[in-house]
Amino acid sequence: MKIVKIIPVLTLLVFNAVILTGCAGEKTLPTPQPGSIAVRIVPTSAVHIVQASARQEGTILVVDGKIQRRWIGNRGIVKGHVDIDVLDANGTPIRSLSTSCSPNIIPNLSNVRSSFKARVPVAAPEGGVVKVRFHNGPDENREVL
Numbered sequence: 067m068k069i070v071k072i073i074p075v076l077t078l079l080v081f082n083a084v085i086l087t088g089c090a091g092e093k094t095l096p097t098p099q100p101g102s103i104a105v106r107i108v109p110t111s112a113v114h115i116v117q118a119s120a121r122q123e124g125t126i127l128v129v130d131g132k133i134q135r136r137w138i139g140n141r142g143i144v145k146g147h148v149d150i151d152v153l154d155a156n157g158t159p160i161r162s163l164s165t166s167c168s169p170n171i172i173p174n175l176s177n178v179r180s181s182f183k184a185r186v187p188v189a190a191p192e193g194g195v196v197k198v199r200f201h202n203g204p205d206e207n208r209e210v211l
């Protein structure tokens with residue numbers, strides 16, 4: 067069980083090293099891929115959501131990203147899930163759901179991240195936005211993926 071958990075962590079470490087090196091000193095965001103939808107990340111005190119993206123794959127909206135723990139003023143176990151709201155061009159939610167992140171206890175190693183990926187059966191509207199938020203409380207009126 068221990069070994070099974072260590073392997074993905076090592077993979078992430080290598081992956082992160084490549085990403086960090088590749089992005090050194092570069093502030094501009096990469097050009098969005100075709101079918102990509104704007105993502106708005108709601109800031110929270112416990113974690114940063116990074117590398118979040120949303121794209122339409124046929125009838126499925128794929129939303130993914132990584133979650134990195136914040137360290138300043140933040141002790142103890144950080145655990146939670148990701149709330150996703152698909153908004154239309156007017157900002158009205160058309161789909162609200164939550165999805166788990168893996169691992170759901172955000173790693174307390176500074177360069178290891180948790181990740182999430184949701185496949186939402188919805189067609190994102192023209193001009194729509196996907197809102198993502200890390201959350202650790204109960205949800206009301208929210209589908210669970």
Ligand SMILES: [Zn+2]
Binds near residue numbers: 164201203
């Ligand atoms: Zn929630």
